[in-house]
Each structure stands twice: as structure tokens, then as C-alpha cells.
Amino acid sequence: MLAVETITKRFGGLIAVNAASLKVNAGSITGLIGPNGAGKTTLFAVIAGFEKASEGRILFAGQDITAEPAHLRAQAGIARTFQIVQPFAGLSVVENIAVGAYLRHPARAEAQGRAREVASLVGLGAMLDQPASSLTVSGRKRLELARALATEPKLLLLDEVLAGLNPSEIRDMIPVIRQIRDQGVTILMVEHVMQAVMSLCEDIHVLAQGRIIAQGTPSEIAGDPAVIEAYLGQGAAKRLQRSAGMGENHA
């Protein structure tokens, strides 16, 4: 569905993303993880068209979209959420979601109807007429998700939709994300909440210092020495192995 081919993004002398390649298969939930500052959000911005790639190209459903502006990518079926939520603060919840729905439904009644459906899907059904600014953090995250979903995307880019939520809110959101995938939307998610990544994603890419350092299933990733080093520092994998080995000897 999505193929990112050796994308490099430079900001002046800083290389935020360095020849990163990844593939997202249709119908999957693919994870993109990595330590803070690895370039995940930048890579997302490049995929969604908010930043221009310095090098490389992006294919969506076989089409080269590298040069297309963000709104055309949204029309083609790529929707994104923002890590720092960006609600239309002066509008109500249903009006917020309707802006997304208008992309495919030009008539007001249809767009608002669609917005209501999406709102109840993500659990905002009871707050339709509240101003978006009155929502809690978890409500705003749901609103981000709802607005993106209302554009009826083929590919949904979720940028840390679980960050800032408490454990019970995270437990509530996980089935919502799974349900969205089951309705036929492919998902690429940046996430720090490992419990969610491990339970949701079939395929994980790990980004560290702008490079993709590992790719595989959740269990492969969890045991990958390069990933452990990226998170815990150089030599950490060896130390862990040694201590694990000592533990076995004792037993």
C-alpha cells in the first residue's frame, strides 16, 4: 500500500531522516518505533506531505506521490493525526469531524451524518455539540482520530494517539484502533506505549538517529540486539545477555 524508498530529510546541516525505507502492507497495522528524537514524526510529516523530502520517493498504491501537496495526499486516501493535537478550537465536536467528512460528502446533511457515525465509533457520540476546546486530553486524541477517519482514508497515519492517556484510557483505545483496521483501513502508527505496539502491530520498523535499524514482528523486534542498544545504550544488549546467561547457570 505504502512504500517509502530511501527517504532523506535534512534541516540545514541536521539529517533528521537518513535514507529510511519501509513498506506498509494493505490491511496491516504497522508500527514505527524508536527512541526520542529518532525522526519518527519527521518521517510521518514527509509521508503526509507536510515536509518535502530532501531525497528519495514515496509510493502510495503504486503512484509516486513524493511531489504532491498534503491536501492532495488526503484526497488520495492518506489521513494523519497530529502528535500535538490540533483541534479547531472554536468549533463543536461534530463540526470538527464534519470538516473531514466534507472531503467525500459535499452535502451538509450527509457530511454531518457521517461525522456523527464516526464520532460514535471513537466514543465521542455523547459530546457532539460540545466545543472542541472543552474536551479532555483523551477526548482531543479521540477527536484527532475521528477527524482523520471521517476523510475515509485508505491509509491512516497515527502519531502517538495514545501518548498522554492513562492506562485505562489506553485499554479503551486499543480495541477502537483494531476495529478501524477491521473495517479495511491500513494503519501506520508511531507509538511509545509498547504494550499497545506489541499487541496491535503485525510488523514493526525501528528508527534510530534517522535510520531504520530493524524490521520484523513484535517478538523479533523485542529480541533484536540493535533495538535494545538503541533504547538502552551501547553494550546494553551484551550486558543483558550476560546477566540472563548467569541467571540460567544459577538455575
Next chain:
Amino acid sequence: MSPSRAFAPALVLLLLAALIPVFVTANTVLNFIVFTLIIALAAQGWNLLGGLCGQFSFGHAAFFGSGAYAAALLQARYGVNAWAAFTAAIAFAALVGWIIGYLSFRSGLRGSYFALVTLAFAEVFRILANASAFTGGAAGTLIKLDIRPENFQFASRAAFVWIALALVGFTLLLTTAITRSRLGAWFAAVRENEDAARALGVDTLAVKLKAITLSAGITGAAGALYVQYYLYLDANIAYGSWISIEALIAPIIGGIGTPLGPIVGAVTLHGLGELTKLFAGGIPGIDLVIYGALLVAAIAFAPDGMMGLLQRLGRGKVTPNTTASTTTDAKTTGARTEGAA
């Protein structure tokens, strides 16, 4: 809200206003009404761009003046029929709007930068119009007095009241229709958060260009009507900052972003201005003092303008639990200011 309920108050108000010239024949009153309606029309144009789409212009004189000069010069220099010149003037002002919009939005100007650029355009136009022989320079341009309906000149001021009212009414219906449409939702999205709008597939440049073109056309119509009514124009009237300020103060006082706001604001401002002149006539500039005081009061006590104030008072009456409704209101207003900041 059903469509009939959304449009009803506007239509009732228009019908009532249309009856005024039937009962009132005093020229000063009709003069006041026509002038206030011209300001209201210019303000409606500003409101479409500033209120609905969030792009604050400080130079709507650029559009007012372009409409006025187009209408005046087509008649005075080329002998074009007044009605045709009026239509062409609206189109010309809209074109000027599109060009200024393309130049400034294309280069990503937002907020105060956009406001300053529009101000600069209006000032450049003013200086050029004042210097050029084509526009009549500092002496200005006169339209030949020839009172015939086919010349867009009428013996009775009532005719101008009705024409101005028809234009204001049409714009009111247009604005109401826009707020209830996809375009209106996109205007609001661009106003509230451009990045989020782009992520949802909104072509923000195209949306802003639509807003400024419509806005300029409407304010240009006000300029063309002005010159048709007074039959005289110079650069300081056409491109002077007075009209830029009138066009933005009326919606701010009346209720920014609401279809009725610019009209309520223009009527309030000029109504109070006239009343003060009546009672304190001798003191020069007293109406400007009233403007200032009203603006301060509006920003301090009614950030959503008269329309917001009316709505709050109305809700207070209907809801038995007044305290609860005031607290939610306070929250909403607080949050709105936050969002705006």
C-alpha cells in the same frame, strides 16, 4: 437548525427596513440609512474574509476604492452605462482581491503580516490614485449628474435605500448560505487551524483565494454604490484608511463571523455616532470618541460582539438555571480567546 430558521430573522429584518422609506421621507434620515448600509456592505465583505476565514485585512480600502474608481472612471472617461459599470466594478474589485490574495497567501503570509501587507496595498493605491492624471489626481473624479433610472441616478433617496438594502440583503443570504455549506466549514477550518485543515484534504490556498475574491467583490460593490450615490470620488475617500477601519470595526462590534454581525455593528456605530452629534453637535470628533469607547467596551465585555451578547442574554432568559449557563459561557469565551491566541 433547519434552513427556514437560519434565514428567517434576516428576511424579517430586511422587510422591516424596506418599509422605512415609505413612512420616513426626511432626507437626513434617508441619507443616514444609505450611508450606514454602504458601510454595512463594506463590512460584510470584510467579515467574509476576516470573520469566516480568519484572514484579518487592514486594507479593505483597496477593494472599496477599486470598485469605486472602476465605476466612476468607466462612466466619466469611457461613457459606459452606469449599471454595466457597476457590474464591471464588482468584477474588477474581485480581481484586485484575487491578485492581492494570490501574492500574499502564495508567500504564506498570515496574521499580522497579512494585515500589514493589505494596509500597504491600500496605501500604495491611494498614493497612485492621488498622483495619476487618469484618476483625476487630487482633484478627484465627478460623475455627470443626469438623473435617470437607466443612469443609476434617482430623484428620490428611497430608491437608493432599496438598492443598498437589496445588496446588503443578498450578501446576508449569501453569507448565511456559506456558513451552512462545505465552503463555510472549510473557511472555519482555515481560520481555526491551517495545518489541521490541510491534513483533512482542504486546499487552504484555494479556500483563502475564494474568501478574498468574494470579500473584495462585496466591498467593491459598496465602493461602487458609494460613488453612484455621491457622484464624486477622490483618492482619500476611495483608498483612505477610514473605510478599512469602518469595514473591520463594524463586524468586531457587531459579532465577528456571524452573518448579521456587520449590519448590527454598522447600525450601532453610526446610530450612536449620529445621536452624539445631535446632542453634542458642537464638539468636533465626538463621534470618534464614541467609536473608541465602544470598541474598548466590546473587546472587554463582549468579545463575540453584540450578536454574542444578545445570544448570551437570550440564553440567560430561557434557561432557568442561570448560573450554570453563565459558567459554561465563561468557559467557552475563555477557550475561544485561548484558541485565538
